[in-house]
Amino acid sequence: MTSPAEADTEVVQARRPQPRRGVSLRDAGPPIALVVVFGVFAALSPGFRTLSNVQNVLDAAAVLAVVTIGISFVLMMGSIDLSAPGIMGASAITVALLVANNRNDNDLGFVGIAVAVLLAAGLGCLSGLALVLLKVPSFMATLGVSAVGLGLATLLFAGVQPNIADPMLEGWAVERFLGLAHLTWIALGCVLLGWLVQRYSRLGRYAFAIGGAEEVLALSGVRVAPYKVAVFTLAGAFYGLAGVMVTSQLSAGLVQAGRGYDFSAITAAVVGGTLLTGGRGGILHSTVGVLLVTVLTNGLVQVGVSPYWQGGVQGLIVVAAVAAAVIPQRRRNQVTK
């Protein structure tokens, strides 16, 4: 018979994880899934495996990638953000009215884009303030801000669609560099920027820590409220840029520019391995998620699945991804709300 002390050692050692840095095996799931899904579609469809289709996939992923980077910071904190459609709409109309267009004589060019992004950041900041000052849960706060953004966009829209005539903004969607649209390069730049923020800024690291154990930050004398507001502001800025990108694609400012992007972005982030409870995942995870979702959408079309099916298929994928992500954490009598 083993003595209690020996048995103790066995139990503890069996549970003890190996000290490690950075990524774990669990993080490998989504990239592997991406490779597998890509491989399956490539095998099934000759149209899918052409270079031009791969370029299509990347171009199609650009706007979603920018929105998802923004939302990832919020999700990392364990909050949620549904304000993307409203903020994108407001920013899309704003930029369309500030650059050369058919509604007025403005021709602010790059300044117009910057103003639209700042406005979007301001709207994001509102969500954050409602969260920390009024203690409105992020779900409701951002839903409200989304409505405010749509309202603002509708006011500015005033019944006449602003078509843009700014060559630079129009060029973003059509001109290519190394085979990819400028918008795609902008999205790649955002991925890099987002990754740097997450890895090297206090803001990014604290957003991660807030999702991990907010109370510990308070016990260590850190005021978390400013960081929360800053994260929502940053997310707003990304949505704003995404709104500008949609305007460039459509050559017109639409109130509905951001329609559906809130859920697509949450889908992409979750599929990529960012947990809705916060503290896990990140920009690179989310980027993989965006590619996975885009490849699926594109691939299903290429193999001949009716587009009418796709909404439902996407929904199933989210639920399956979340279920797979929480398997290691399940326990008895767990309360899930």
Place this chain on the structure above:
Amino acid sequence: MTTNLQTGPVPGGRTAPPALEVRGLVKHYPGVKALDGVDLVVHQNEVLGLAGENGAGKSTLLKALVGLVRPDAGEIWVRGERVRLRSVVDAANHGLGMVFQEQSLVPNLTAAENIVLGSEGPGVRRGIYHWRTMRRLAQEQLDKIGSHIDPLARTDSLSFADRQMVEIAKVLRIEERTSHPPVIILDEPTSVLESKEIETLFTQVRRLREFASVVFVSHRLDEVLDVCDRVAVLRGGRSVGEVPAAGAAPAELHRMMIGSTGSDDHYHDGLAERSEEPGRPRLVVRGLSGRTFRDVDLEVRAGEIVGIVGVHGSGREDLCRALFGAEATTAGEVQLDGERLDLSGTRAACAAGIGYVPAERKTEGMVGPMSVADNMTLTKQQARCSGPLVRPRKQATLVDTWIERLSIRTPHRGTAIQRLSGGNQQKVVLARWLVSGDVRLLLLDHPTRGLDIGARSEVYRLMRELAGSGVATVLLADSLEEAIGMSDRIVVMSDGRATTEIAAPSGGKPTPLDLVKEMV
């Protein structure tokens, strides 16, 4: 050995003021006096042990010392200067830091970030991380305690013991805030460690003493005596004395912790009414193992109350939950009246006639905003339901019967349970298992926690009545006196095993000291 007069704990000839002094600290919580005038002195370069039973006020005192609890009265002095601590940062600025019992590290950050969290200094410039500086700062802290942890390892990938080292390294960051030697508080640091790791921790504590003062809190008295210079004892929110650790025996401390075991007569009320002969074995547990308990054998007869006692971490709470199917088991078998019990979930346990009163009444025992009636009939669906529908009249009759039988004081059966007093809430929780009329085994996890004397004795009366009617009861008592007074038999658990069994028939009760000897 030469002793520095400035810092050394030299009895009688001390020149420096104590590192920390607490005078007459008082803290009230609704219904409880957590601290009732505590005095405490910690000298420089001293390891002070703090001992006391659950509820003696240890944790409230510690929280007051790091600014998490504001005392209602009393003073805290640091090195001869009176301080008011409003936050953890305040406390850190005065050189007071605590290693919390539930480890307080952010699991998904690196060890280095946790160590410097909140006081990154040059590690973060204008909001931008300088990982190399960060790593160096953390390494300096880890070097202080001679730890070889990789500062860039993710915290949740470290072992418990390593995480504790990270916490100690983190707490020592307060040295950057004050030029004085710090006071480090270790709250139950050994409860999650294995014996080898405990040795390492003790080495650390002795090392800390070279440049700091340490307050060491543990329920394991042999450890306290082993590592401390002096031990102070709290009981009922008061300081009841202190002893030098050298030469002191655990038994001496036990006596101070428990105090006089005088008038606990109310436990014995009505003992005579009990049938002296318990029935046949009702619950038979053979070799049950789970996450925190191992190879437990237990037998409870019909009409018998069996108390399980043990210190924090003895595994008795998890055992109790496992019997109800709320905690996973890895081996062993449980029989109820000779039938093998399905432990896969709580539904099976309910169906078998097992009732469970959880320790956390407010979060696990009741649904606060729901009515007394709904809380009482939460389990027994048939009583109020026909198919999926509630049958209000049937429910009302049943609930009113039990409100009267248990004399539950509530304005109405429709009153929200959270508006009742604790004792009446607990009666409703108990009644939940009684309405079905076929409860065979009751698992009571601290059924009198937070209740006043009057409410307690009513719960005791109820327990005895139930035992008298043949219900078998497993009791995790709030205090040793309660376990002794209420139980027919007491099982002692220690480190996850049922180690001893002590008979406690009326007229032949053991003393608390008898139990403590077996528990530690």
